[in-house]
Amino acid sequence: MRNDQNVSTRIVTPPLLTVSPSPHIKKGITTRGIMIDVVIALLPALVWSIYVFGFRSLSVVLVSVASCVIFEALFELIIRKPITVFDFSAVVSGVLLGFNMPVTVPLWIPIVGGAFAMIIVKGIFGGIGKNIVNPILAARVFLFSWTDIINNFTAPMSKISALSFSVDSADIVASATPLSSMKEGMLPDISLVDMVIGTKSGCIGEISGLLIAVGGIYLLARKVITWHIPVAYIGTVMLVTFLFPMAGDDAVQFMLYQTFSGGLILGAIFMATDYVTSPITETGKLIFGVGCGLLTVFIRYFGGYPEGVSFAILIMNLLVGYIDKFTKPKRFGGVTKDAK
Amino acid sequence: MNGKKILSQFKKGLLTRNPVFVQLLGMCSALAVTTTVVNALGMGLSVTAVLICSNVIISLLRNIIPRQIRIASYIVIISGFVTVVEMLLEAFAPTISKSLGLFIPLIVVNCIILARAEAYASKHEVLPSAIDGLTMGVGYTVALVVLAFVRELFGSGTVLGFTVFGDWYKPASMLISPAGAFITLGCIIAVVQKFLMKKEDRDFKKEGSEGKLNG
C-alpha cells in the first residue's frame, strides 16, 4: 500500500472552518475538559493514599503519568501521526494506572505498564477512541507477569521511602489484603468503617471507597459519566454477594466487605465507564454493568485470583460490540415491521 | 534450477512469502512451541524434514494418484513421515521430544505442509519440489526462531538456556504465556508487513510502469 502522507504534522491546530453534518449545536465540551474533570475527581483518593502510604504513592502516580504521556508522544512521533497528548487522556491513563498498583512497586513497573498501555493497547489500534479494551486494565494484567512484585501489598501506615527506585523489602509490612482473606473463607481483620474510609492495604487508588465515591458523585454532577454502569455494576455485586455469602455469619456484613474491598468501586466508577470501551446506549450500559458485576463475583469466588475486577471489565470490553448491536435504538422515522 | 532461481526461492521462503509472517500458516505450532529457542529449532527442523520428504514423495507420485483421493493420500504420506520423525526423536533426541510433546504429532495438520503439497509438489518435478520444501521449511524455522528469541529473551532472560541478563532483570513471564505469544507474534507480523510494504513501494518506483512483480 502506498502511503501518500508524506507530510508529517506535528501539532494539530484547530481548523478555521469546520465542515460537518448536522446537528450543529456546540456545547463547549472538549476532551481535555472531561479529562481534567476526571483528574479532579481522582484527587481525594490520591490525597488519602498519600496519608496512608506516604509520599511514595505520589511518586508512583507521577512516574506513571510521565510514562504514559511520554510513550504516547513517542509512539505518535514514530508513526508520524499528530501528537495528541494535550488532550490529557494520557494523563488520566497515567493516574489510573498508578492507582492500580501497590505502593511498593519499583518505579520501573509503572514505566513498563505505561509503555504497554499506550503503545500496544492504544497506539497500535489507532489511538484515542480506537482501542478495544481498557488500556489501563490491560496493562495491569500484563504486569501480572511479575506476580510477586505486583502483589506485594504493605500494611497501611508503614513507612515506605518515597523516592527510591525499588523499595527495600525490609520496609514492607506484609499483610493480607481483605480480598485474599475472604478468598480463604474468613472475614478480614478490619472493621467495616476502616474498609469504607480506607485504612486498609491494597493498591494506591482503591483503598478508599468513600473518597472514590465522592469523586464519582462529582463526575455525575459534571455529567461526565452516567449512573447506569456504576449502579448496575456495584448493585449486581452487592446482590450476588448478599445472596451467596462465602464467609462470616452475616450476609449483609459479607456483602459490605466485598463491596468495599479490592478495586470494585474504582473500577466501576472510573474504568468501566471509559467512553471508548463501554456501550453507547443506556440499556447497553446496564447490561454491561451487570455483566461486569457477575464476572467479578465469579472470579472472586471461583477463580484463581482473589480480585476479579480487572478481568471482568476486560472481558466485558470485548463484548461491547455485541451489546451495542443488540441495543441499537430504533431509527427516527424508520418504519416498524408491523406498522399499521 | 539454477542458482539464481534457488536464491529467489529462498528469498520468497524467508521473507516475501514467509509461511508464518506473511502466509500466516502453521501459527498454532508457532505460538505454542516458541517458548525457548531450542524448542523452536527442534520444531522447525522437524517440519522442514517432513516438508522435504513429503514434497519429494508427493511429487514422485503426482501423476499416479488420482484427483479424487489426492488429499487423502497426501495426508497419509505426511502423517507417515511425521510419525517417523516422532519415533526418531523419541529414540535419539528424547529431551526435544519431551519438550515438544504433543506438537510433533500435530505437524500433520500444520497447514504449511499440506499447502505446499497441494500448491507446488503436486505440479512440479521432484527437485524443484524438494527445494521448495527446503525454502519454506527454512523460512518457517527462521520465523519460529525469531519469535522464540524475543519470547525467551524477554520472558525468561535466557537465550538457548544461557542467562543473558544479570540478576537485575526481572523477566516478563507474560511473554512465555500464550497471551504473550499472540502479542509478540502480532507485533512481529506488523513490523514484517511494514517492511514488505516499504519494499514494494521501492520496487514499484523502480519498475516504473512495468508490470513485473518481483515477488
Added chain:
Amino acid sequence: MQNKDNKRVRRPVKKIPSVSTNDTEIKDVDLVEETSEPVIAETPDTLSAVTDEESIEATVIEEITDIPAAEPITADSEEEVGNANIKSVLKTGGVLLIVCAMVTLVLSLVNFLTKDIAAENKKNDRDLAIKEIFPTSTSSSEIETTHGDPINGVYKVMENDTHIGYAVGVVTSGFGGDIEMLVGIGSGGTVSGVKIISMSETPNVGSRVNDSTYLSGYNGKSGALSLKEDIDAISGATISSKAVLDGVNAVLTLELKVDGVTSEDTTTDVDTTEAVTIDVSTPIPPNEGLETVPVTGEVPSLGFDTLYREETVAPPTEKDETSIIDFVTEPDPETSAPDGSETTSSDGDVTEEPVSSDTAPMTDTESPAA
C-alpha cells in the same frame, strides 16, 4: 497489492477460485479451501510462489482452458459408463490402498528399529528420577497394578538385591495444568522423597513448589496429610501446594510397605501362590523374570530354602536393612510400625534376600502384618 492496469496478467487469475488444481471441479475447490484456507486467501501470492514469473501466463491459460472431466465419463452408453465407473473406483481405491500399505511398511520398519532405544530412554529417565529420591538405588522395575488415576506407575526400587522402596508416579492438577510427580515410599511406608517431573505452574509463584527444600518437608511423613499441619503451603501458591499434597496423599493411601515382604494393599487381593501380573500386594514369587532375583532365595518349595528361610525368618521380617538393628532391640517382628526410619542403609545382608523373595511361609506362620 497495487491494482494497476499493467498488472492485467494477474487479474484473471484472481477470479479463479482454485489455484492449485488443474481441473475446475467445484468439489475440488471446496476441498482445497477447507484444507488449506490461507492458500486461497493469498491467491495471487501463492500463485506467484507456485510458478515462475515467466510461466504465470502459461499456467493461467492452462487453468482456463484445461477443463477435463474429472471422471473419465466420456462414454455414450450406460454400460460403458458403468464400466468406466467401476474401473475408476478400482483405480482410486487401489492406489490409496497401495499408498497406505507402503506408508505402513515404512512405519513398521522404523518402529522396529527405534522402539527399543526409545524404551531404553524412557527407562533411563525414570531411573534418573528415581535416583534422586533413592540415592542408593541401583535398579528399578515396573510393577503392574490395578490402580488408576491419579497413579500412573508403580516402580519397585532395588539397591543391588535389596528392596529399598517404591517410587510411585502420580499426576494431579495444579493451577496451570497437570503436575506429574514421583513419590518415593521408603521403609516404614513413609515418604522418602518427592520429585516433580513436570508441571506448568506460574513462574515464581506456583513453580516455587518445585524446590528441594520445600519438598523435603514431606520426607518421613505418612498417613493422611493436610496443609498447614503437616506441610506448609507456599504463600500465594495454595493451589499448587495442595496439588502436590493431593498427589502425595494418593500415594500414601496405597499403604505400600517396603520391607522385604512386599506390601499390603488395601484395595487389591493378595495372591500369594503365583502371580503373572504382580499386584503391589502380592508377594513377589521368585523366578518371575524380575531383574532382581535375590541371590540365594528362590522357590519356596525347595526344602533347603524353606529350612534356611525359616531359620532366618524370625528375626528381620517386616523390615529391611535397618531392621537388623531392630532385630537386636525388638525381637518381635510384628511390631514393625513405621518409625520414620526411611533411610536405608546398605547392609545388603544376605538374610534379607530370602525374606524378600518369598513370603508364603511367613504369612502362613505369622499373621500378616497389619
